[in-house]
Amino acid sequence: DIQMTQSPSSVSASVGDRVTVTCRASQVISSWLAWYQQKPGKAPKLLISAASNLQSGVPSRFSGSGSGTDFTLTISSLQPEDFATYYCQQANSFPLTFGGGTKVEIK
Amino acid sequence: EVQLVESGGGLIQPGGSLRLSCAASGFTVSSNYMSWVRQAPGKGLEWVSVIYSGGNTYYEDSVKGRFTISRDNSKNTLYLQMNSLRGEDTAVYYCARHVTGAYWFDPWGQGTLVTVSS
Numbered sequence: 316d317i318q319m320t321q322s323p324s325s326v327s328a329s330v331g332d333r334v335t336v337t338c339r340a341s342q343v344i345s346s347w348l349a350w351y352q353q354k355p356g357k358a359p360k361l362l363i364s365a366a367s368n369l370q371s372g373v374p375s376r377f378s379g380s381g382s383g384t385d386f387t388l389t390i391s392s393l394q395p396e397d398f399a400t401y402y403c404q405q406a407n408s409f410p411l412t413f414g415g416g417t418k419v420e421i422k
Numbered sequence: 423e424v425q426l427v428e429s430g431g432g433l434i435q436p437g438g439s440l441r442l443s444c445a446a447s448g449f450t451v452s453s454n455y456m457s458w459v460r461q462a463p464g465k466g467l468e469w470v471s472v473i474y475s476g477g478n479t480y481y482e483d484s485v486k487g488r489f490t491i492s493r494d495n496s497k498n499t500l501y502l503q504m505n506s507l508r509g510e511d512t513a514v515y516y517c518a519r520h521v522t523g524a525y526w527f528d529p530w531g532q533g534t535l536v537t538v539s540s
Contacts, residue, residue: 349526351467358516358530359467370528402467406525410482411457411469 317341317405321414327422328393336388336417338403343383347407350379350388353416354399362401363388393419424448424529426517431534438507438538444500444517444531452495455520457527458502460513470515471502484510507538 318341328334338348346366351359361370363379366386376391390397398421403414430442442458458470471481471491479491490503500517514535518527 347525351527358532359527360530361521361526361528364521364524364526364528404467404526409469409472409480409525411472411525413467413469416466 316410317344317408317412319403319405319412319414321401321403321417323417324415325418325420327420329422330393330395332393332422334390334393334397334419336401336403336419338381338386338388338414340384340386340405340407344405344407346382347405348379348381348386349404349406350377351402351404352397352399353402359402390419424519426519426529426531428515428517428531428534431515431536433537433539434507435540436508436538439503439505440507440536442502442504442515442517442534442536444502446498446500446519449519451493451498451500454522455525456491456493456500457518457520458491458500459516459518459527459530460511461516461533462510462513465513468513472520473500504536507536509538512536512538 320339348366350363353359367379378389380387400416400418425447427445457472473479473491488506492501514533516530516533518530
C-alpha cells in the first residue's frame, strides 16, 4: 500500500497569511494526487486534481504543485472561509489512500 | 445538479449487519466508478470499496469478505452491505463518484453515521 504522509498535522495562521501543506508518498505516484478541503460536519470537497489542476469554482488563492513523491498545497492569502482540514489522496493504485490531514486553525 | 444522498446508518451491535444506500441524481451510477469512503470519529479518511462501471469490485483489506458493494441501476442507487460489524467499523460513511478516468472523488454525499456498539 502507498502511505501518504502530510505535514504539518496542524497550523495556526492569520487571515492574509500564506499557508503551505506538504504531502509525501511512500512511492512514486507521478501526478496522481488530489487535495480536499473538509469543514466540520461536512463532506470533503475536491479542490485540486492531478497535483495542480484547480477545480472549477475553487478560488485562485489555492494552488498545488509537485510530482513523483513530493507535493504541496499552498493557500496564498488565507481567508476566513479557508479554516478547515485539508487532505491529500493518492489516486495511483488501490487501495486508495489519504494523508492524515492538516488542520488550519485561526491564530 | 449532481447529488448523492446516503441513508441507512444507525446504531448496531457488534456482529450485526447493516445496508447503506446512496441515491444519486443528475448522473447515472452505472456509467461511473463509485466508491465508499469512511471516517471514524475525529479521524482521517479511509477508502473502503469501489465498483467499476463494468461491475468489477475491490475492497480495502479490513472489510474484504464482510462488506459488499453493489448498485441497482433501475433505482440509480449504490449500496454497501456490511456484515459481521466490529467496533472499528464505527464511522461516517460517504459515497462518492470518481471523476471520469481518474480515482479522485467528486462529488461526495453528506455521509451517514454507523455506530457499532453493544
